Amino acid sequence: MTDKKENILNTALELFAKDGFNAVSTSKIARAAGVSEGLIFRHFENKKGLLDAIVKDAEKRIQQVFAPVLFETDPKKVIALFIELPFDMRINKKEELDFWKLQFKLKWESDYNNPDKMKPVLEKLIWAFTELGYQNPGFEAGMLSQLLDSVSIGFLRDGTEPDEQYQTFLKNKYNV
Amino acid sequence: MTDKKENILNTALELFAKDGFNAVSTSKIARAAGVSEGLIFRHFENKKGLLDAIVKDAEKRIQQVFAPVLFETDPKKVIALFIELPFDMRINKKEELDFWKLQFKLKWESDYNNPDKMKPVLEKLIWAFTELGYQNPGFEAGMLSQLLDSVSIGFLRDGTEPDEQYQTFLKNKYNV
Amino acid sequence: MTDKKENILNTALELFAKDGFNAVSTSKIARAAGVSEGLIFRHFENKKGLLDAIVKDAEKRIQQVFAPVLFETDPKKVIALFIELPFDMRINKKEELDFWKLQFKLKWESDYNNPDKMKPVLEKLIWAFTELGYQNPGFEAGMLSQLLDSVSIGFLRDGTEPDEQYQTFLKNKYNV
Amino acid sequence: MTDKKENILNTALELFAKDGFNAVSTSKIARAAGVSEGLIFRHFENKKGLLDAIVKDAEKRIQQVFAPVLFETDPKKVIALFIELPFDMRINKKEELDFWKLQFKLKWESDYNNPDKMKPVLEKLIWAFTELGYQNPGFEAGMLSQLLDSVSIGFLRDGTEPDEQYQTFLKNKYNV
DNA sequence: TATGAATGAGTATTCATTCAT
DNA sequence: GATGAATGAATACTCATTCAT
DSSP states (O other): OOHHHHHHHHHHHHHHHHHOTTTSOHHHHHHHHTSOHHHHHHHHSSHHHHHHHHHHHHHHHHHHHHHHHHHOOOHHHHHHHHHHHHHHHTTSOHHHHHHHHHHHHHTTSTTTOOGGGGHHHHHHHHHHHHHTTOSOHHHHHHHHHHHHHHHHHHHHHHOOOOOHHHHHHHHHHHTO | OOHHHHHHHHHHHHHHHHHOTTTSOHHHHHHHHTSOHHHHHHHHSSHHHHHHHHHHHHHHHHHHHHHHHHHOOOHHHHHHHHHHHHHHHTTSOHHHHHHHHHHHHHTTSTTTOOGGGGHHHHHHHHHHHHHTTOSOHHHHHHHHHHHHHHHHHHHHHHOOOOOHHHHHHHHHHHTO | OOHHHHHHHHHHHHHHHHHOTTTSOHHHHHHHHTSOHHHHHHHHSSHHHHHHHHHHHHHHHHHHHHHHHHHOOOHHHHHHHHHHHHHHHTTSOHHHHHHHHHHHHHTTSTTTOOGGGGHHHHHHHHHHHHHTTOSOHHHHHHHHHHHHHHHHHHHHHHOOOOOHHHHHHHHHHHTO | OOHHHHHHHHHHHHHHHHHOTTTSOHHHHHHHHTSOHHHHHHHHSSHHHHHHHHHHHHHHHHHHHHHHHHHOOSHHHHHHHHHHHHHHHTTSOHHHHHHHHHHHHHTTSTTTOOGGGGHHHHHHHHHHHHHTTOSOHHHHHHHHHHHHHHHHHHHHHHOOOOOHHHHHHHHHHHTO
């Protein structure tokens, strides 16, 4: 991938994350990325294609983030790793955070909201709770997942520092 | 308020909730509302003004929804009422749901995200947990609030029916 | 003429004189005049009609200003009166000045520029110079007229106070 | 400068000179220039920017016209050259005349009227009259300048051919 | 690969004008 | 006489996209 192409990708990610897909024009991206407007279309066909490229890129990264959870074989560690995820986010570099922000934002645009994307992780969680003998593992997994989702939202959207107590509390609760 | 003005307001709410503010053009609103495009500007000055009118309207309704929680004096009932809120949402009529959807969507646009708006409710919740002798009422209130937030998001955004088990579980947990 | 109609007329005169016909919208006039926009059209049919009414009004006033020159029978006094005109303008009240300003401005819009309007005055001047035995009275009249025109322009357009010396100089020159 | 850009500039000059800035729409300019409307904005940012470009262009030409007067060192020739200016205008080509017409028209729009622009020329004239021993050179220069201004106006605005007699008369008067 | 000129359809907004009350 | 809601056409300007170089 050439420098300029990567430049476009990074700039677009940043702007899309901040202002939303529709509010950012290709000319603004081009200007901010220091390239000609035409180049965007040479590399990505159209504006939507640029977003797709970003999303696809993001998906890879997201998979990388969740991989340790999926590959873990100790159920307690599965839950512990899962709990730690949103608290780790905060120490990531800006670019990484933009990925997540865009990710959450896009969930509100029906074309991009695909709840199934998280299914494998959720099922791993259910498996873990089953292993640990919980009565209603599906419910437990869903609730934990939603709670951590809202911690992420609070951080990414409102800028509220994630409360460390959550982590401790949850780990205690599940004894992990 | 004239018929046509109300028409614009309702149509815009619906479209903004569905596609987002930026993705809906004033001409589209006018066509859908069966009015001339100019009328939007005569009544609301500009597109942002239209959104503001909707948001202001929405705030009133939201306050009405939370009012029972704020006026309740029995701490257990405060928590019970609060837990019921997102599950009640589902039985509201479409227009009402659009209000909420838009509300949550707008939280991602920095100009409109005002986390302090929910402060009084959160504080009432903290008061309730304090009254009930919880060790860390602020933490408890925050977690409950976030959890219910994500239940609402799941319903409004992903269309997942809120699991009644949540309600039962939470009410049992807090014994309310 | 009703109060409101006169209000519209005066306000429009002021705004047209300041910003030009095209740059002033009927809504602006209505707002500034404190009347509804519809009233303008009830009274004047359309925007052009409003301008026409102002111009017609103005013509009457202009005729009044030039009348003393036309009725004067002493050639020297004709010239003296003519010379005094632009210097008298300055002591007129604002509304009067707006009339003149608009008058000069409109001369640049082909629809309204009618050089013949001043013909009677010019001919009276020629007559006066003829009476006084000038060799080329047409030329003399034209030059005097143009010179005084530019004094008015300087005052109305650029805000430069008309130099009293001009008056003295010209009166001396023609011995009037 | 590309062909199309120059096309826009020339067409706009012509239309602005004829009908005035406010009365000419960008779509009209585009149609007349045979370009897309968007191109105007790509080249000149906005409508005012287009006018500014024209005016800046015009200023250069105007400076060129007055340069010979400023560089002349013989006071008599200074006055003679100055007198000839408006009479030379008539032999210019249409485009040149449009420049002048627009120039005079804009003087009535406060944003563009800058009386100081002509100061150097006026001061050169004052210098010339001083050199020639005139008692009141400032007054003499002002009057000559105003008189010639109104000759130009008569030609550009009313289409009246400038009377050669003026030139002769003035040159005789100042013996230049 | 990269640019920048160019476009046509679209955008928010303003305008002069109409009309029922 | 006077209002204010309503309109359709126009306005300045932006957008995503194309294309010759």
